[in-house]
Amino acid sequence: MTLRLHDTATRSVREFVPKTPGQVGIYLCGLTVQSVPHIGHLRSAVNYDVLRRWLLHTGLEVTFVRNITDVDDKILVKAVNEGRPFWSIAYENRRVLDSDYAALNVLPPTYEPLATAHIPEMHELIDDLIERDHAYPAENGNGDVYFDVPSYAEYGALSGQNPDDMRAPADGGEKDKRDYRDFALWKAAKSDEPVDATWPSPWGRGRPGWHIECSAMARRYLGDEFDIHGGGLDLTFPHHENEIAQSRAAGLPFARFWVHHALLNLGEAKMSKSLGNVIDFASIMQMGVRPVELRYYLGTPHYRSRIDYSEEALREAATAYRRIEGFVQRAVEIVGPGRPMDVPPDFAAAMNDDLNTSAALAVVHDTIREGNTALASGDETGVRAALTAVRAMLGVLGLDPLDPAWGGGDRGDDLKPVVDALVHLALEQRAQARARKDWAAADAVRDQLKHAGIQVEDTPAGPRWTVGEQH
Template identity: 65%
Template sequence: MTLRLYDTATRSVRDFTPREPGKVSVYLCGVTVQAGPHIGHLRSGVNYDVLRRWLLRSGYEVTFIRNITDIDDKVLVKAEAKTVPFWALAYENEKLLDATYQKLGVLPPTYEPRATGVVTEIHELIKRLIDKGHAYAADDGSGDVYFDVRSFQRYGSLSGQKVDDMEPATDAPQRAKRDPRDFALWKGAKAGEPPEAQWASPWGPGRPGWHIECSAMTWRFLGEEFDIHGGGLDLRFPHHENEIAQSHAAGMPFARYWVHHALLRLGDAKMANSVGNVISLESLVGKGLRPVEVRYYLLAPHYRSVIEYSEEALHEAAVAYQRIENFVQRAYESVGATDAATDLPAEFVTAMDDDLNTARALAVVHEAVREGNAALTAGNAGGTRAALASVRAMTAILGVDPLDPQWSDAGAGRLEPVVAALVALALQQRTEARGRKDWAAADAIRDQLRAAGVVVEDTPNGPRWTVDAR
């Protein structure tokens, strides 16, 4: 089956055909690093990490770009409030973002450009747009340059809007715009703004507008045409609409597919630093969740489904992952090391090729776990080994293979070594009680552990314990 993706531009699921056979170029709109990342940002990272892993498994060579917006109104405001240079704040939050992605097992991008690194390309694009009659410098001496939205007939096609129905663009003052919807390509320097946030330009000192940054970064790192442009659905307008307008108006074919993920909501609002309703990975780990369980939670729904955040749903996702993990650990101890299968179950492949339907794909994983547990109970080593290999192959694609060193070495947080030591001590006492034939004491220790959620199983190699996943 051919990979099919929902293309926001055509509002349809269509076969994916890359521009160049065997190679795929992906650009993901990254984070404006005004603050540390929250799990809404992390959903984006995880969802497109799954897409990338599936493209790699499908035999493609993938160039994956994830940008950093390090110069923006929001960054400047936050930096001023903290009395630090904008670049220092941006870099600090960029490092936090990278560290958090690593904790979630998100593969590093091929390149991770910063907006401040493509100012030359931004100037070249703006000049091209002015020459083609799609942009103009403000005549009030401000140094602003705007894109003329009415000069581009298809403006509004991505979001399905008509220009006359749109709200005015809020990224710059209206004073010198030909139309209130025109958006800023270059923002002239303003009194009170730090000099380090200004660059020389043909229109005077200033800094780039938000939208032109991404067009410049895709152009520099992927060329005038590339395969997939990704990002959150909230970026569809105005950000991605404006990217399309300025890039096409400059003569670039730009993105062949637009793949947007739905938002993670907290109550009635999307999770966002600008709203202030954010939850970090660190706060969830502090509540006893492991990063792998958070990753499972973020990838379990279809990427186009809204996630309504709740602690109950998080706990349910953690329990579901523990079922997979407990089977893999038990099977590994029973049959030994087994590499991931080279062939994936047909149902899993069908699900992933069907617009990355991770919800259906995980249903296939859990069915394999049930079959594997049945084989374990029956003492069927061959069936156990096959199920283990299959489960590992599927979970590797999703980035949650329990035997991946990313997860097996990371532990369950700061409390895991303490818990493991306490359980080991209790099991030692139980073994000593059994050795002196004090069956009542041994059973009492087992029952106390069971009441605490620790299941003890006696095996030929000695007792083993797991956390109850029910």
């Protein structure tokens, strides 16, 4: 494997070589769970799931860490406004997040640490920074601890920001900071915040700053140095800039590659909970789009390409996936499911070229065209070769229609046998009507099924039904 990745730190595509042969450590900045995730968050999960699947496909062992930020300013504000424990809000939204990830066939992380479960690791890292003169407790003794930005000469290197160009807040910023650019490592307890959202520390009761959480958790599960740190482009500054500053200042090599995915926009702005312009997974399902079709929409553009959301584009993607699914179904009827083997060289080349999923998908479609030609000519060997190649490629993308993860689709495993029996009963009635040449009755059955969202296609092997639009 010669995988080349765009590294934000160097602003170039360079060859990726694991720190430890045969093993890869990845840290992905997860969600702050103050509300349910939107599809922009789900894009992040799908993009890094594809990266992980490709690394696994090439034979590497992957330790994949995706954290959960379960305490922060927004969660605490919501807790106070709703009169609820902060942790109940975080837990409720985390359950929705886990459900959405599972529905999209996102592999579960190796570890999914909670920020609130790693307070001691954060204290240790803050202590190291204070001892190295890169951090300081607030001079007024209120319990806040800040990172000293001017003490770290490389600050701004990741994002390209020049610290000298950073403007001071109009009000001068917090008075207990030495420099307005300094950021909080530990926040002292406040009288207007929940008491149970604080922990004891050497500097007094309080809670962690956002940035220190990820540095501490990445170190806990991946060590002082690891291979890939991922996240959205909007995290480059200040979050990832601050992470790399505090980690390197503490003497940690930290991440070797920084990989950022582009955003999903709604209109001219990124989809954001703070802006209120969000569409969540449940809303997409209400549109009649299946989870596998949403994954196709989110995962097939290049990860560094911006997605401008529209319902029309989503439905076009759903239709495109159904064509892929249709080929797999027709091929399976002729040669069976087969056993996915290796991917075609052109697909591998595309994936190794900075995970170029757009080019990789073109190989999928080319192979399907070859398979359809083989189907039309009765060439079972050609059909089998195309099917196994297509399934192998779709497996890397998490989109194989025969993957058990998609077995129930959005119909639900419990309902599928019931629906299957009812549809077959209707098809038997249609077959009887056709046998007696009652074409009106046969068409009426087919129209009733179509009205219920069931499409019927007559094939040499008998009628085949699917949910949604005709393939």
